[in-house]
Amino acid sequence: MDIAYECITQGVNSDTYKVTIKFYRDCDGISAPSSFSLDIASASCGQSFSSTVNQVSFTEISPICPGYSTTCTGGTYPGIQEYVYEGQVCLPVECNDWIISTSECCRQGTITNLTNPGGDNIYVETLINNTQPYTDNNTSPVFTNPPVSYICDGQLYCYNNGAFDADGDSLAYNMITPLTGAGTTVTYIAPYSNINPFDGVTSFDPATGNLCVTPTAGVQQVTVIAIEVLEYRNGVLIGSIIRDIQVQVLPCPGNNVPQLTGYDELPINTYNTDTVVCPGDILDVNINAIDLDSNNLNMSWNIGILDPNVNMNFINNGTDSAYANFQWTPS
Numbered sequence: 001m002d003i004a005y006e007c008i009t010q011g012v013n014s015d016t017y018k019v020t021i022k023f024y025r026d027c028d029g030i031s032a033p034s035s036f037s038l039d040i041a042s043a044s045c046g047q048s049f050s051s052t053v054n055q056v057s058f059t060e061i062s063p064i065c066p067g068y069s070t071t072c073t074g075g076t077y078p079g080i081q082e083y084v085y086e087g088q089v090c091l092p093v094e095c096n097d098w099i100i101s102t103s104e105c106c107r108q109g110t111i112t113n114l115t116n117p118g119g120d121n122i123y124v125e126t127l128i129n130n131t132q133p134y135t136d137n138n139t140s141p142v143f144t145n146p147p148v149s150y151i152c153d154g155q156l157y158c159y160n161n162g163a164f165d166a167d168g169d170s171l172a173y174n175m176i177t178p179l180t181g182a183g184t185t186v187t188y189i190a191p192y193s194n195i196n197p198f199d200g201v202t203s204f205d206p207a208t209g210n211l212c213v214t215p216t217a218g219v220q221q222v223t224v225i226a227i228e229v230l231e232y233r234n235g236v237l238i239g240s241i242i243r244d245i246q247v248q249v250l251p252c253p254g255n256n257v258p259q260l261t262g263y264d265e266l267p268i269n270t271y272n273t274d275t276v277v278c279p280g281d282i283l284d285v286n287i288n289a290i291d292l293d294s295n296n297l298n299m300s301w302n303i304g305i306l307d308p309n310v311n312m313n314f315i316n317n318g319t320d321s322a323y324a325n326f327q328w329t330p331s
Contacts, residue, residue, distance in 0.1 A: 002243040003038075003100055003126040006139045008088070015130050016090045019100060021053055024061075024147060026246070027072035027079035029108060032058065036085050036102045039182075042095035053087030061146045078248065080149045094131045101125035101182060108246065113192040113199075113223045120186050123179040127240040140239050141165045141229045144302040147245040152252035154217030160210050161243060162302040163229045169239075170232040173209035178226040178244050186224065197225045198249070208274075221249040256292040279330050287324040297322040307331075 001023045009016040025032045034055050041048040062070045062079045069075025103123040111117035145162035177185040177194040196202055200215040224246050231239040277283040289297050299314050299322050311327040
């Protein structure tokens with residue numbers, strides 16, 4: 001679950017925002033709510049009030065192959081749905097510490113890395129600094145990739161939430177302890193923690209938000225993690241968002257996950273995904289996918305760079321030799 005916002009009107013002493021909640025439901029769990037209650041508060045300005053966002057859409061996002069059915073549609077494979085809620089919030093004064101928050105009861109009792117998952121709420125919050133000059137039509141970062149739902153035991157999996165800021169603000173990332181309420185966190189079973197939520201090897205890059213994990217082979221897990229994205233403009237923190245994610249580790253007998261080369265032609269699985277390009281120069285790279293089982297592959301991207309000078313072409317999609325060619329001449 002996460003909360004995002006977009007400034008839609010500005011007043012002399014107030015600003016109106018469209019607030020969007022994305023809520024993810026395991027189709028074996030309880031039904032999704034028809035609305036969420038928002039708590040809006042600023043400690044520095046002594047402000048506190050509430051508002052409501054209503055459900056506007058839902059869709060299944062299960063990573064399922066064509067022709068198979070999940071628990072969302074009466075099948076047996078695990079299924080996940082994304083619900084979207086929207087509403088408007090007016091912030092009556094300028095404050096640098098507006099917090100918009102919501103919670104939902106309760107987490108699944110099958111979670112394996114918490115002491116009392118069934119007694120913990122899911123709580124997320126978003127920070128807004130609407131003081132001048134940061135109030136100017138600011139939009140929060142948004143997640144352009146759906147949260148990862150399932151990964152394979154014993155195999156390396158790297159994931160990025162695809163956080164994107166339409167205003168070009170700088171983003172930084174933290175793995176935080178998931179929240180159950182304002183200032184209240186879940187309790188992990190030792191040795192699990194916010195930076196070590198899996199039984200296995202975990203690494204996280206605070207500059208890119210890349211989360212890589214190799215879960216221990218033969219250990220099925222249901223774990224929760226939380227990613228915080230901090231939004232900076234000219235060195236000033238002007239906002240933040242939190243995504244709370246539940247991940248299930250499943251056995252994948254007889255199958256290997258696809259592998260990718262980095263942006264250059266380094267050996268497979270070195271994951272060299274950092275590169276530099278100067279304005280006006282062309283960046284032209286191939287990203288190659290290889291499947292050790294010779295299965296057919298399909299590649300896609302999250303359109304994370306909104307620039308007419310970007311060309312992303314997918315070659316041999318639907319075959320065992322799919323790859324992507326990415327070209328960009330930044331202004």
